[in-house]
Amino acid sequence: MTYQKLLTLSAVCAVLAGCATASKDVPTAYISPMQYQAYECSQLSAESTRLLQRVNQLGGRLDEAAANDKAIATAGGLLFWPALFALGGTKQQEAEYGRLKGEYDAVQQAAVQKKCEGIVPVKPAISSEIKN
Numbered sequence: 001m002t003y004q005k006l007l008t009l010s011a012v013c014a015v016l017a018g019c020a021t022a023s024k025d026v027p028t029a030y031i032s033p034m035q036y037q038a039y040e041c042s043q044l045s046a047e048s049t050r051l052l053q054r055v056n057q058l059g060g061r062l063d064e065a066a067a068n069d070k071a072i073a074t075a076g077g078l079l080f081w082p083a084l085f086a087l088g089g090t091k092q093q094e095a096e097y098g099r100l101k102g103e104y105d106a107v108q109q110a111a112v113q114k115k116c117e118g119i120v121p122v123k124p125a126i127s128s129e130i131k132n
Contacts (some may be wrong), residue, residue, distance in 0.1 A: 022066040023059035026094050029033035035108035041116035044107055048119060051104040058097045065090045 036044060111119040 021090070021094050023062045023097060024080040026062065026097050026101070028105060029095075029102035031099070033106040033113065034039060036107055036110035039110060041111065041114060041119065042113070044111045044116055045119050048104065048107045048111065049091040051100055051107060055097065055100045055104055058100065062090060062093060062097060065093075082096065 036047070039047065108119070
């Protein structure tokens with residue numbers, strides 16, 4: 001392999017490492033259910049619904065960004081390499097997504113501890129990590 005090909009391959013790999021992460025690949029942050037200890041079952045239900053909506057919304061954005069980055073990387077690698085510098089930029093959203101998934105888990109654990117009727121853990125459409 002020539003030096004130029006090796007350099008090009010290294011640059012492409014470095015840029016692809018900055019791509020957005022799909023929601024299914026974002027790790028869940030641990031959040032203690034103790035912060036929801038004072039909540040009543042109705043409050044836990046409302047919080048669970050709010051978190052689930054936000055997780056699904058943000059997860060959709062992350063999946064869209066990951067798909068866009070993949071398309072840009074393909075087109076950039078084949079046609080126009082400067083486009084590769086437009087990849088990534090969702091690290092804050094990924095961190096928020098992991099935190100929200102952790103909060104959702106904590107609310108569900110608090111609901112189970114309080115034996116709340118009607119609060120059934122619902123798996124978000126985009127993640128199988130929420131329900132443990």
